[in-house]
Amino acid sequence: MLPIGLVLAFLMGIAQSSLISPLRLGGASPDLVLLFVVAYVLVRGVGEGAFVALVGGLALDFTSGGPFGLSIVLLIAVAWIAGLGEMNIFRTARFLPFLAAIAAVAAYYALYGLALHLFGHPLGGWAFIWRLVLPKILVNLLLVPIVFGLMRWLGKRPAGPTVEIP
Amino acid sequence: MNASRRRLLLIVLVLGLILTWSVAERFGPSNPLRDALARLVTPLQLALHRAGRPVFNLTERVAHWAHLEAENEALRAENAALRNQLVLLEEARIENETLRRQLAFKSAVPNFQLLSAEVVGQDSSNFLQFIIIDRGAADGVRRGMPVLAAEGLVGRVQEVSVNSAKVLLITDPSSSVAALIQRTRATGVVQGQLGDDMVMRYLSPDSPVMPGDVVLTSGLGGNFPKRLVIGKVVRVERREVEMFQEAIVEPAVNLRDLEMVMVLLNFSPAELAAQKGVP
Numbered sequence: 001m002l003p004i005g006l007v008l009a010f011l012m013g014i015a016q017s018s019l020i021s022p023l024r025l026g027g028a029s030p031d032l033v034l035l036f037v038v039a040y041v042l043v044r045g046v047g048e049g050a051f052v053a054l055v056g057g058l059a060l061d062f063t064s065g066g067p068f069g070l071s072i073v074l075l076i077a078v079a080w081i082a083g084l085g086e087m088n089i090f091r092t093a094r095f096l097p098f099l100a101a102i103a104a105v106a107a108y109y110a111l112y113g114l115a116l117h118l119f120g121h122p123l124g125g126w127a128f129i130w131r132l133v134l135p136k137i138l139v140n141l142l143l144v145p146i147v148f149g150l151m152r153w154l155g156k157r158p159a160g161p162t163v164e165i166p
Numbered sequence: 167m168n169a170s171r172r173r174l175l176l177i178v179l180v181l182g183l184i185l186t187w188s189v190a191e192r193f194g195p196s197n198p199l200r201d202a203l204a205r206l207v208t209p210l211q212l213a214l215h216r217a218g219r220p221v222f223n224l225t226e227r228v229a230h231w232a233h234l235e236a237e238n239e240a241l242r243a244e245n246a247a248l249r250n251q252l253v254l255l256e257e258a259r260i261e262n263e264t265l266r267r268q269l270a271f272k273s274a275v276p277n278f279q280l281l282s283a284e285v286v287g288q289d290s291s292n293f294l295q296f297i298i299i300d301r302g303a304a305d306g307v308r309r310g311m312p313v314l315a316a317e318g319l320v321g322r323v324q325e326v327s328v329n330s331a332k333v334l335l336i337t338d339p340s341s342s343v344a345a346l347i348q349r350t351r352a353t354g355v356v357q358g359q360l361g362d363d364m365v366m367r368y369l370s371p372d373s374p375v376m377p378g379d380v381v382l383t384s385g386l387g388g389n390f391p392k393r394l395v396i397g398k399v400v401r402v403e404r405r406e407v408e409m410f411q412e413a414i415v416e417p418a419v420n421l422r423d424l425e426m427v428m429v430l431l432n433f434s435p436a437e438l439a440a441q442k443g444v445p
Contacts, residue, residue, distance in 0.1 A: 014207055017287035017298065018215040026420070027361065028292055047169060050176050058183070062203050063211070064289050065296035065324060065332050068191075069184035109293075116293055122339040123293070123360070131360050132292055156253065 004154065005052045013059020025137055026052075028135035030143045031105060033060055037075050038082045038104045039097065039151035046083030053079040067119055074111050078104045097148040098141060105140050109133045155158055185377060196303050197324060204302065211286040211330075212300055228316060240291075246317045250395065252372045253380055256348060257393050267314070278391075279432040280314070281305060285424045286330070295338035297321075302329045303324060308437035310389070314428045318395030318418030319343070319383060323429065331429075335421050336396065337364055344386035345396055356396055356415055364397065366413040373410035373411070375402050381415050388436025 012032045021029045033056040039047030057072030064071060081101055113128055188198045285304075287298035288383040301307050303326050312344060313320040313333045321341065334341055337358040345356040345366060352373035354366045379399040385392030401414040 014210050014287075015214055016290040018211040019218040021288040021290045022218070022422070029290060031290070045171050050172075054176065054179060054183075058205075060290060062200070062207060063287050063298060064291055065294045065334060065338075066289075067292060068187045069180070071291075072180055072183070076176070109291075112291060112293060121294070128293070128360055136292065 001044060001154065002048045002051065004165050005044070005048065007053045007054035009033060009052045010038060010059045013056050013063065016060065017063035025138075025139050025142075026135040028132065028139045030139050032107070032134065032143070032147065034075065034078065034104055035101055035140060035143055035147040036151070037079050037083075038100050039148045041082040042097070042100060042148075043151050043155040046079055049079045049083065050066055052074050066116065066121075070112065070115055074108055074115070077111065078108050081107060097144050101140055101144045102137055105137045107131060109136055186347060196328060200325075201328040204330045208286060208298075208300060208330040209369065211298065211413070212284065215284075215286045243316075250317065253348065253382075253395055254393075257382070261348060277432070278430055280428040281431050283307075283313075283331075283427050283429055285427060295321075295335040295407070295421070296324070296343075297333045297335060297421075297427075299331050299333060299429070300329065301429060302327050302331050304328050306431050307331050307429050310437060312390050312394070312430045312433055312435075314394065314430060315419045315424065315426070317420075318397065319390065320419055320421065320424065320427050322435070333427070337362060337417060337421055343390055343396060344384045345381050346384040347373065347375055347399070348382050349376075349379050350374060353384050353386065354410075354413075362417070363400070364415045364417065366399070366415050367410065369411045371409070371411050375399060375411065375413050377401060379413075381413075390435075391430065391433055 016029075016032045020032055023029060037049060037053045037056055040052045053075035054072055057075040060071035060075070061068050082104060109132065113133075114125055117123055177240070187197070187199055190197045281301060283299035283301040285297050286300050289296035297320075299307075299313075307323055307326055309323055309326055311323045313322060319336055321333045321335040321338075323331050324334040335358070336343055336356065339358050339360060341358040343356045346353045347366075347369075350373050352369050352375060354362050354369040356366045358364050366381060377399050381396045381398060383390040383392060383394040383396060395418045397415045397417040399413045400416045402411060403414070404411045
């Protein structure tokens with residue numbers, strides 16, 4: 001499962017830049033990698049999810065104009081936060097993916113904005129919260145059923161043949 | 167692998183990656199790690215961007231009749247070209263007058279050497295206004311080079327790898343362009359801000375700036391050539407207590423739907439020339 005997650009995270013990072021970013025609603029584009037990382041952690045746990053976050057973050061950092069490493073570190077941080085509500089609760093509570101997505105997007109962009117501010121990038125005051133973070137949350141909520149549905153499906157797939165090493 | 171080992175591996179990977187990348191950034195004009203990744207990623211981005219184009223176009227077509235869309239597109243292109251010509255003519259007239267008064271002549275129309283490039287990606291964070299183009303150091307693209315579209319200025323090259331480059335758009339909050347109002351010749355600095363518009367700061371309070379005024383690059387500072395169209399004034403903000411007035415400027419180029427741009431190869435920004443020690 002982890003290799004598939006790593007490849008998907010990398011491909012989603014590239015797709016986010018070339019395919020997803022031009023699709024904007026209310027000025028905001030969806031965050032495929034961020035949602036995938038949260039969904040992965042909720043289904044498979046933070047142990048694997050953190051590595052998925054690392055690879056997804058690498059793809060995002062490569063295609064972003066921001067400081068290298070910022071997306072990697074923030075996605076891993078979000079994976080750890082999402083890890084608090086992982087596994088069993090997710091399977092029973094239908095609203096949890098939506099709550100997790102809201103919390104993840106809010107935390108990710110609050111930290112992203114703070115980091116950019118510390119790196120000297122002007123943000124234009126607190127306006128970024130309602131002009132950027134709120135539209136981001138709303139747009140990402142639309143994507144939650146698709147990404148979490150994909151992750152549920154991947155989680156239910158039968159495991160491949162295993163080889164026992166003596 | 168147990169949890170603590172896994173955590174340790176992750177920390178080592180993250181720190182190692184960031185450290186190696188930072189060292190590679192200082193390696194030379196181009197980061198070898200970024201080059202290696204770019205060779206893998208740029209063709210993929212190009213393929214995905216091209217694959218997605220029919221989807222983006224489809225959403226637009228829902229709102230338009232097929233023949234009207236084509237006609238509209240042609241008229242828009244013609245209109246943009248004519249507007250650009252008008253601006254250039256007006257510039258030439260003003261320049262002529264100035265040159266006659268000074269009894270000197272200098273050719274002000276630079277011989278631009280332009281390289282066409284396809285846009286293959288955008289910054290996904292929405293915090294930063296960047297595009298990624300499919301031309302890089304192998305094509306002669308260097309950091310700081312201005313990037314244009316037929317309608318006007320797009321931005322400048324910020325980061326270069328072997329076959330791609332990141333372009334900081336003029337709408338990014340960290341972008342500043344020395345500018346002037348064509349009609350009044352009032353100078354200022356156009357800065358990006360969150361959203362699609364820009365703000366022109368440091369305009370003299372006595373300058374009669376009006377909505378509709380065309381904003382051009384002034385060439386001051388030497389980071390952009392003179393007389394490139396930046397956009398037009400949509401609103402003027404005057405406050406009694408402020409020393410300057412500000413104008414909200416709409417970019418001449420639709421930066422959200424960019425597909426092709428041109429990199430100005432034969433222009434060396436003063437900022438970089440100074441770094442290299444060129445007088």
